Amino acid sequence: xxDWTSATKTLQNASQILVVSHVNPDGDAIGSTxxxxxxxxxxxxxxxxxNESPIPDKIAxxxxxxxxxxxxxxxxxxxxxxxxxxxxxxxxxxxxQLFADNPTIINIDHHATNDYFGTINVVKSDAAATVEILYDxxxxxxxxxxxxxxxxxYAGLLTDTGGFRYSNTTSHTLRIAANLLDLGVASxxxxxxxxxxxxxxxxxxxxxxxxxxxxxxxGKVAYLTSMExxxxxxxxxxxxIEGVDVGVLFRPKDEHHIKVSLRSRxxxxxxxxxxSLGGGGHAxxxxxxxxxxxxxxxxxxxxxxxxxxxxxxx
Amino acid sequence: xxDWTSATKTLQNASQILVVSHVNPDGDAIGSTxxxxxxxxxxxxxxxxxNESPIPDKIAxxxxxxxxxxxxxxxxxxxxxxxxxxxxxxxxxxxxQLFADNPTIINIDHHATNDYFGTINVVKSDAAATVEILYDxxxxxxxxxxxxxxxxxYAGLLTDTGGFRYSNTTSHTLRIAANLLDLGVASxxxxxxxxxxxxxxxxxxxxxxxxxxxxxxxGKVAYLTSMExxxxxxxxxxxxIEGVDVGVLFRPKDEHHIKVSLRSRxxxxxxxxxxSLGGGGHAxxxxxxxxxxxxxxxxxxxxxxxxxxxxxxx
Numbered sequence: 001x002x003d004w005t006s007a008t009k010t011l012q013n014a015s016q017i018l019v020v021s022h023v024n025p026d027g028d029a030i031g032s033t034x035x036x037x038x039x040x041x042x043x044x045x046x047x048x049x050x051n052e053s054p055i056p057d058k059i060a061x062x063x064x065x066x067x068x069x070x071x072x073x074x075x076x077x078x079x080x081x082x083x084x085x086x087x088x089x090x091x092x093x094x095x096x097q098l099f100a101d102n103p104t105i106i107n108i109d110h111h112a113t114n115d116y117f118g119t120i121n122v123v124k125s126d127a128a129a130t131v132e133i134l135y136d137x138x139x140x141x142x143x144x145x146x147x148x149x150x151x152x153x154y155a156g157l158l159t160d161t162g163g164f165r166y167s168n169t170t171s172h173t174l175r176i177a178a179n180l181l182d183l184g185v186a187s188x189x190x191x192x193x194x195x196x197x198x199x200x201x202x203x204x205x206x207x208x209x210x211x212x213x214x215x216x217x218x219g220k221v222a223y224l225t226s227m228e229x230x231x232x233x234x235x236x237x238x239x240x241i242e243g244v245d246v247g248v249l250f251r252p253k254d255e256h257h258i259k260v261s262l263r264s265r266x267x268x269x270x271x272x273x274x275x276s277l278g279g280g281g282h283a284x285x286x287x288x289x290x291x292x293x294x295x296x297x298x299x300x301x302x303x304x305x306x307x308x309x310x311x312x313x314x
Numbered sequence: 315x316x317d318w319t320s321a322t323k324t325l326q327n328a329s330q331i332l333v334v335s336h337v338n339p340d341g342d343a344i345g346s347t348x349x350x351x352x353x354x355x356x357x358x359x360x361x362x363x364x365n366e367s368p369i370p371d372k373i374a375x376x377x378x379x380x381x382x383x384x385x386x387x388x389x390x391x392x393x394x395x396x397x398x399x400x401x402x403x404x405x406x407x408x409x410x411q412l413f414a415d416n417p418t419i420i421n422i423d424h425h426a427t428n429d430y431f432g433t434i435n436v437v438k439s440d441a442a443a444t445v446e447i448l449y450d451x452x453x454x455x456x457x458x459x460x461x462x463x464x465x466x467x468y469a470g471l472l473t474d475t476g477g478f479r480y481s482n483t484t485s486h487t488l489r490i491a492a493n494l495l496d497l498g499v500a501s502x503x504x505x506x507x508x509x510x511x512x513x514x515x516x517x518x519x520x521x522x523x524x525x526x527x528x529x530x531x532x533g534k535v536a537y538l539t540s541m542e543x544x545x546x547x548x549x550x551x552x553x554x555i556e557g558v559d560v561g562v563l564f565r566p567k568d569e570h571h572i573k574v575s576l577r578s579r580x581x582x583x584x585x586x587x588x589x590s591l592g593g594g595g596h597a598x599x600x601x602x603x604x605x606x607x608x609x610x611x612x613x614x615x616x617x618x619x620x621x622x623x624x625x626x627x628x
Contacts, residue, residue, distance in 0.1 A: 001382075036316065066511075163479055164477060164478050165502065165506070165509065167502035169495075169501060174489070174491050175488070175489065177478075178485040178486075179485070181483075188478075188479065188480060191478075192479070195479065196550070197555075199555075201557060203524070207521075210524065213517065224558060237512070240511055240512050241512055241513075242511050242512065
């Protein structure tokens, strides 16, 4: 459902706008926040950008990111809110404290699980990223896309498609990316910073975690452990091994709980494994938390996966 | 120089065609070989595809790759040859033994260093990959691009741009990629197989090599060592560390020589370092071989880099 008419009308009649996105923001959340900020400003409407969480270093270098505030830094209350890349209202965390009574919420998102929490909903689940929807809105609004706007849009595309590698990448995604390059985006530098750069602490973790890799179930499953929270992408080293279908990362959450991240290539719907263990997610990427020791968590997940592979082979 | 008129005339008058590419082929070499093979066949002309080297496993799964032969398997001699992705004739190795006397060679390539060795030269150094030039030729020839042809073209784009991440990626590259997706390319599967998958032997190497990473010159240089030949991409783990500009991989070539691979982000033109040590390459990726022990090679390269960084800071 793409209600551009209502969204545009609400936007154009607003005296000021609050833009919010999900906690623990990724490149699409911040890219979308900055893109909407840029678009609203170009229409001459005052805009305030907030996020509950600190912005990760890599993303914080996007142009304009310094304008994003914590809700505690903002004293006004807002009657018109644009929420981007948030599947439900709880995802924006304590940004809700900035809402006036009965606010008008424009919900712009690409998650299939979006629950249409907005007053106006612009939800397109086949968009690779929320920025892809915002590009279309910018075209609809006939906004001239500056290099800065193009850059934050491109950043969202890059990060949510893993550099145009994931299955959400469509020809529309690539054509938008091409148009953004023509507007001056330094795509190489963005890809280098957002996708390639690793911190020294991540490197240490990578060394430690790779040393723990185990291959099981006749080479179809690989798993590894990590002691740190900043473990983005580590699970892919397990999943990416030739012949492996499911990669799993185990991390102690606290003394009695293990956090489990699952990634699959093709055969196993890992959201079903996660669901059966009290978690959730997508067919190719899911997660859950298991009570018990590391060894117990590994045992439980491997047994679930074993049964799942037996189901596939039948 | 894009001499499509002559190339097309020669192609259409040929009774049979030999397609060759460079030794130790990468995705663009094989993608281009298969693309030309497909295009020539679709014009009803018999075609023979050869390469001196075995095709790496990942690339060998491309559709039609089983048709590529070693020169020793071919008894005919050819009067019309299409050479793809080869900067000079020596790059095709012993494929030259299949040439008839005074052959007509169509040289299709994107390397800036191409020496125009062909009878007809179609060289476009701002193309991200040779397949990008071949896509344009297919359009010029009004060939209907099948899913199979689209797949091998996309494979060349993906591998030569590092998944649209390198600075050779242009909006033309992305628009071609978009058009190829519309023709049915399973881009996610290709990216997964060609860019993401790692072999268990590579994983072992990665573990061993990461353990050797050293950071030097105030964090601007990182280097690591590898004992194996199959070390594609390892050097990037050094280059990709936050704050690092130059990553270096050292590998013993034989008892008395160390092979050196250099990658840089921005500040240092590593081709100059490599040149000064008897090697060569590009500003961002270069290599050389140094006589001596591992420790000696590291010492020499670090000193060269130290001087280069001092030059930058002046």
